[in-house]
Amino acid sequence: MNLHVLRLFYYVALTGSVTKASEKLHISQPAISAQIHKFEKDNNIKLLQLQGRGLILTPLGNKLIKPLEQLFSIEDQVRYIIEDHHNYPEGKLRIAGNYLATSVLIPKWASLFKQKFSEVEVHITTVNSHNAIERLINFEADVAVYSDMGVSFANSDLFEFRELYRDEYLFVVAPGHKYSLQEVTLEEIASEPFIMREEGSAARERLFQLCQEQRITPPKIELQFNGLNETIHAVMSGYGVSFVSSLVAEPLFKRDILTRVKVPGISSANSILLGTRRQEHQEMFVNDFISLVINNLDT
Known part of the structure; x- marks a missing residue:
């Protein structure tokens, strides 16, 4: 599968025109059009079609947008992980919490953690509970602290949660x-x-x-x-x-x-929950943070 051409198509769909995609990607308009047309021909499909003076998505093209968005989001996360490896050699702990967690609970835990692991970067993001779960699922956070909304993880073999309060x-x-x-x-x-x-x-x-x-x-x-x-x-x-x-x-x-x-x-x-990836899928300092939280729930 030619991911480069799919990226070209994705940005044409996202911007609404080959011209705008060309400006964003710094690739000439003829090159973008030629590669998309070749991809369509090779796969016997149609992703874009002319309507008036503009382009619109075909039903198949429209179906591809969401999975391509997810695909390129994962690609971005891989890049960020590699960048973090170079920028934060001792590790970076990413915590996503709802407003209750980041205003009442997490500040104390983060402070205690930094006292013990001063070289590990700690990044805390405040979002609502739904987005905290999404960040964990999308590998944008290592730990999520959120209020129970009856939402289960998409892959129970990879993720787990425990009740804190x-x-x-x-x-x-x-x-x-x-x-x-x-x-x-x-x-x-x-x-x-x-x-x-x-x-x-x-x-x-x-x-x-x-x-x-x-x-x-x-x-x-x-x-x-x-x-x-x-x-x-x-x-x-x-x-x-x-x-x-x-x-x-x-x-x-x-x-x-x-x-x-x-x-x-x-x-x-x-219920205030702490969600993580299972131990075999996370770094040791993440486990250290979880242990610290569990040991300081009542203090």
Whole structure:
């Protein structure tokens, strides 16, 4: 299979024209067109066709886009691994965590790890739980710390996960809110304006799941942020309700910055998971980090 020509086709499809692909790849337009046409002829297929003054994908060409995107993403990861081998001779630990993990849990673990393994680079990326899992699956992270969303790994022989904490999601408001420290129904709290993170965040997914289970209209998200701290600060300012992990909420309750709204009769359990590749597929310092996390869960 001629991967070079497939890359040419991919960039033509991505940019929408041979001209733009030529500018991006620094290859002449005639060379790109000739190689794609030859590939089509050799394989008795058609990937692109003229429509008006432009090119469009054929049904087969359209089918190839997603697998080619995955293929070239893996190719990029191989290149990054080789680059990291040269740039970080002692190793680089890549941690992907959701906002809860990177704001509450990972900073302590990363600090303890660096005290013991000072030569290993540590790169921490904050994403939502869904993207943390995706980064691990796509070999863009060595460790993922995320909230359980009922998502299993695509290849259970390669990946594994363990539960670190089990807490619950809580409805929180500012102390002056009408529902502060009150007991209300899910339907009543769902009628309030909500402040939440973006789609794909575990808390938001669980909130909408609860509403579906109780057969009530889900809340309207009046303010949406890409960060947990921004969400909390907006609630602290006195507008709306949010739904957050008790690991975040409890310290703020003690400082009287936020208060809880009690909603009886619902189950809002939240598992914090640590996902990794199995030991035979990871470097020793990754195992050292995992051991450090396990040994410091209660301290």
